[in-house]
Structure formats: structure tokens, C-alpha cells
Amino acid sequence: MMSLRDWCRDILASHTEGSCPAGAGKDPPSPAAEAKPNEALLAPDELEKQLLQVQKLAAVGVLAGSIAHDLNNLMMGISGNLELLRQAKEPDAASQKYMDNALDASRRAANLSRQMLAFSRKGSQEVKSVDLNRLVAENLELMKGSMRKGISLSVRLEPELPPIEAEPGKMQQLIVNLVTNAAEALGETGAIGVSTGVGELPAAEFTWSRVEPKPASGRFVFIEVSDSGCGMDGETSDRMFDPLFSTKAAGRGLGLTAVHAIVKASGGAILADTAPGEGTTIRAFLPAP
Numbered sequence: 001m002m003s004l005r006d007w008c009r010d011i012l013a014s015h016t017e018g019s020c021p022a023g024a025g026k027d028p029p030s031p032a033a034e035a036k037p038n039e040a041l042l043a044p045d046e047l048e049k050q051l052l053q054v055q056k057l058a059a060v061g062v063l064a065g066s067i068a069h070d071l072n073n074l075m076m077g078i079s080g081n082l083e084l085l086r087q088a089k090e091p092d093a094a095s096q097k098y099m100d101n102a103l104d105a106s107r108r109a110a111n112l113s114r115q116m117l118a119f120s121r122k123g124s125q126e127v128k129s130v131d132l133n134r135l136v137a138e139n140l141e142l143m144k145g146s147m148r149k150g151i152s153l154s155v156r157l158e159p160e161l162p163p164i165e166a167e168p169g170k171m172q173q174l175i176v177n178l179v180t181n182a183a184e185a186l187g188e189t190g191a192i193g194v195s196t197g198v199g200e201l202p203a204a205e206f207t208w209s210r211v212e213p214k215p216a217s218g219r220f221v222f223i224e225v226s227d228s229g230c231g232m233d234g235e236t237s238d239r240m241f242d243p244l245f246s247t248k249a250a251g252r253g254l255g256l257t258a259v260h261a262i263v264k265a266s267g268g269a270i271l272a273d274t275a276p277g278e279g280t281t282i283r284a285f286l287p288a289p
């Protein structure tokens with residue numbers, strides 16, 4: 001059986017690929033690098049630090065899975081009872097509104113716990129044909145309610161978007177994390193743009209991809225999320241995909257790690273364009289059939 005240390009090394013090997021110097025991913029690995037990928041890339045201190053991060057991440061994943069499972073059951077109980085209450089008596093207009101609000105909130109909470117489940121292994125779903133446009137529209141509808149009043153949301157969905165082969169829960173996680181980050185980067189007012197697209201793209205398009213290995217030319221669908229928010233300085237931009245790296249609060253910093261892992265597993269790419277005070281645009285490319 002694989003030891004925990006070996007398992008961590010495997011995960012690190014895949015994680016550290018993303019932080020290779022530009023262009024390194026395209027060169028054939030040297031025999032030394034092939035034999036000991038992590039030692040070749042990381043100093044022992046750094047390796048130890050990252051091992052700890054990966055272990056912490058794994059623990060958070062397990063915890064998130066069990067909390068999400070219980071939360072999901074509780075939310076089903078709450079929304080079920082609210083539905084019954086609504087049917088049991090003719091409510092006046094005000095009570096009707098309160099019940100609808102509570103139902104809406106419980107649906108959103110159930111949705112959140114489903115995302116947590118999808119993030120942990122327990123929720124792993126089957127790969128199937130996914131209509132990204134529909135997922136984007138559904139999730140934005142859910143998320144709109146929790147956005148500040150001064151935030152404008154513009155959506156442009158490519159009508160000819162082909163379906164992709166993916167786990168719906170993972171795609172939802174990707175969308176929700178990108179849009180949540182965009183909303184959190186804004187103050188009371190600002191703009192978020194979400195668009196989808198498809199195209200035959202040359203490998204050169206992915207020169208600056210933050211995911212290794214970079215894909216070859218091919219057909220890709222993409223989702224782009226842009227915001228007029230605070231943007232990122234060089235250090236934040238370099239570290240944004242690192243597990244548990246966050247400028248917001250301790251214990252956060254898993255959103256983009258998940259996005260990175262999902263796109264990497266699909267064989268796609270991520271381009272990020274950001275600067276302090278100039279907003280951020282993240283574009284995630286996924287191979288299309």
C-alpha cells in the first residue's frame with residue numbers, strides 16, 4: 001500500500017508542475033528530475049512546508065465532506081418543513097414573503113453543501129455531458145441574491161457552445177469559486193462580467209497558462225469571469241492557486257486551488273490578467289469534443 005508520505009509526494013509532484021519556471025513544462029525532463037521530481041524542484045524546507053499544506057488540505061477535504069453531508073440532510077429537513085408550512089395555511093402577503101425568503105436561503109445553503117460535497121471525495125460524480133451555459137446561468141441566478149445591490153452583473157453566453165464531458169459538480173465548483181472571488185474583490189459597487197465561448201485555439205494561446213502541462217492546439221470551450229475590483233499585486237498573483245493561500249482570512253484559500261485542480265484534470269488551461277486597482281480577468285479553458 002502507498003504510504004502517506006508517498007501519496008503526498010505524488011500530489012506535490014502534480015502540484016509543483018504548476019510552479020515550474022516558464023517554459024520548463026515543455027522541455028523533456030532530465031533523468032535526475034524524473035527520478036526525484038520534488039527534490040529537483042524544491043528545497044527540503046519548502047518540501048516539508050508544502051507536505052504540511054497538502055496534509056492540511058486533505059484533512060479539510062475530509063472534514064468538509066462530513067459537515068456537508070450532515071448539513072445537506074438538515075437543509076432538506078428545513079426546506080421540507082417550510083414547504084409544508086406554506087401549504088398548511090393561507091399565509092398573508094408578509095408571511096408569504098418571509099417563507100419564500102427562508103426557502104430561498106435554505107436552497108442556497110443546500111447548494112453550498114452540495115458544493116462542499118463535490119469538493120470532498122464523497123461527492124465525486126460521474127463524468128457526463130455538461131451544458132456549461134446552463135450551469136453558469138443556474139448558478140448565477142442562485143448567487144445574484146447574495147451579491148451587494150451596487151454590483152452589476154453582465155452575462156454573455158455563447159449560443160453555439162458544445163457540451164463538454166465533465167463532472168457537473170466540479171464545473172459548478174469552478175464557476176462558483178471564480179464568481180465568488182470576483183464579487184469579493186469588489187467594494188459596495190463594481191461590475192462582474194461572465195462569458196462563455198468556444199474556439200479552435202493554437203498552442204500559443206496557452207503560453208501564459210497557469211496550469212502545467214500546457215495543452216496542445218485544439219478545440220476548447222472557455223468560461224471567463226472578469227471584475228472591476230481590487231486586482232492583485234505580483235506576489236498575490238503568483239500565489240493565488242497555492243493551497244491555503246488567502247489574503248482574506250486564515251483557513252481560506254482553497255477556492256482557486258480547486259479551480260486549478262479541476263482544470264488540470266481536464267487537460268485545460270487558465271489565463272489570468274490582473275493588476276492592482278485594475279480588476280481581474282480569469283479565463284478557464286476546457287477541452288471540447
Ligand SMILES: Nc1ncnc2c1ncn2[C@@H]1O[C@H](COP(=O)(O)OP(=O)(O)OP(=O)(O)O)[C@@H](O)[C@H]1O
Nearest residue numbers: 181182185231240246247248252253254255256280
Ligand atoms: N478576482 C480576484 N480579485 C482579486 N484577488 C483575487 C481574485 N481572485 C483571487 N484573488 C486572490 O487570490 C487569493 C486566493 O483565492 P482563493 O479563491 O483560492 O481563496 P479565497 O478566496 O481567499 O478563499 P476561499 O477558500 O474562500 O475561496 C485570494 O485570497 C485573493 O487574494
Ligand SMILES: [Mg+2]
Nearest residue numbers: 177181255256
Ligand atoms: Mg475564493
